[in-house]
Amino acid sequence: MTSLRQLAKLAGVSHMTVMRVLRQEPYVRAEIRQRVLELAELYAYRPAPKAEASAKPPLIGCLVPDIASSVYGRLVKGVLGAAFAESYQVIMLESNHQVTHSCKALEVFAEHQVQGVVLGPGHADIIPTSFLLELWGQGIHVVDMCERSFPQSIDIMLRNEDAQMEIAVRHLYDLGHRAFAFVGHQLHYASQALQAFRRSMERRALPAAHFDIFECSDAQALAAFRALSYQPTAIVAWSDYVAAQLCRTLFTAGFHLPHDVSIVGCGNLQLSQYNTPPLTTVEQSYEETGRQGVELLIRRIQSGLAPGEYAKETHEIPPKLIIRASCTRPAGSRSGGSPAR
Numbered sequence: 001m002t003s004l005r006q007l008a009k010l011a012g013v014s015h016m017t018v019m020r021v022l023r024q025e026p027y028v029r030a031e032i033r034q035r036v037l038e039l040a041e042l043y044a045y046r047p048a049p050k051a052e053a054s055a056k057p058p059l060i061g062c063l064v065p066d067i068a069s070s071v072y073g074r075l076v077k078g079v080l081g082a083a084f085a086e087s088y089q090v091i092m093l094e095s096n097h098q099v100t101h102s103c104k105a106l107e108v109f110a111e112h113q114v115q116g117v118v119l120g121p122g123h124a125d126i127i128p129t130s131f132l133l134e135l136w137g138q139g140i141h142v143v144d145m146c147e148r149s150f151p152q153s154i155d156i157m158l159r160n161e162d163a164q165m166e167i168a169v170r171h172l173y174d175l176g177h178r179a180f181a182f183v184g185h186q187l188h189y190a191s192q193a194l195q196a197f198r199r200s201m202e203r204r205a206l207p208a209a210h211f212d213i214f215e216c217s218d219a220q221a222l223a224a225f226r227a228l229s230y231q232p233t234a235i236v237a238w239s240d241y242v243a244a245q246l247c248r249t250l251f252t253a254g255f256h257l258p259h260d261v262s263i264v265g266c267g268n269l270q271l272s273q274y275n276t277p278p279l280t281t282v283e284q285s286y287e288e289t290g291r292q293g294v295e296l297l298i299r300r301i302q303s304g305l306a307p308g309e310y311a312k313e314t315h316e317i318p319p320k321l322i323i324r325a326s327c328t329r330p331a332g333s334r335s336g337g338s339p340a341r
Helices: 004-011 015-022 030-042 049-053 070-085 099-111 129-137 161-174 191-203 218-226 240-252 270-274 286-302
Strands: 059-064 089-094 116-119 141-144 155-158 180-184 209-212 234-237 262-266 280-283 314-316 320-322
Touching: 004 015, 004 030, 015 030, 059 070, 059 099, 059 286, 070 089, 070 286, 089 099, 099 129, 116 286, 129 141, 141 286, 155 286, 161 191, 161 234, 161 262, 161 280, 161 320, 180 191, 180 240, 209 218, 218 240, 234 240, 240 262, 240 270
Parallel strands: 059 089, 059 116, 116 141, 141 155, 155 314, 180 209, 180 234, 234 262, 262 280
Antiparallel strands: 280 320
């Protein structure tokens, strides 16, 4: 007699998904529902109510830096949607970018016997390798959303910082800008984006200025902008939040945007379309990254292989440019000017 778990394995889904199909519950994709029902009929499945009623739903853990952030909120939405579609429950914890919080979260996941863990962006440099090896030793699969140097194979959902910066810089360059700067918020968190920005500048033989507006008042942010070695006509911001703050600062100081300064953000957050002016931005597809990350994690869980027994996979969600009103050609020039040194 075929058991529920055997039926789930044949269908390539979780046993909770099979239970939901057999109970005629909603929120199961049509193709999955049809496959389960066909297999149940083919193998003459008969439920064993008492045994199966006690089955616990499978768990996965998800660690993000800040649950309240709209950036990570979009990631969480993708994670929860993909997990719910396969009847997995999610333990969601936040690290606040702190080592102790991150390590404690991994301990909590292990205590609750999760089958897999999704590590959100920002943890690659703060979680000790020993903690990840311990998860592996307990049979817990890991999908990381940051590239890390790791001796074993951890699947990666990668945000391509080089592609994001190249898209932003190319757009401004094609408009005629030649005097660029990068602005961040706590630049040690934006270091990969800054290095990618510098590489884009090097490819065009242009200087690469940068400044940080973390915990700056408008006056301090304006002073940092004016302290650059040349006056930029184009700014690439690490995030839409940073871009919006800089827009406010420059507008208050009397700059006409985008004619005096063009600005590109990153993230395509909801605020970007309501900014003044509406922000041109690079879509980073956080929700899709979360969805695909969980789908990959569930495939690993259902594969029957132990962590490390499969070849590492690296997936990228291609960024794309969203053009709005915060960019235009540099004032007084059809082809752009050289930086005033």
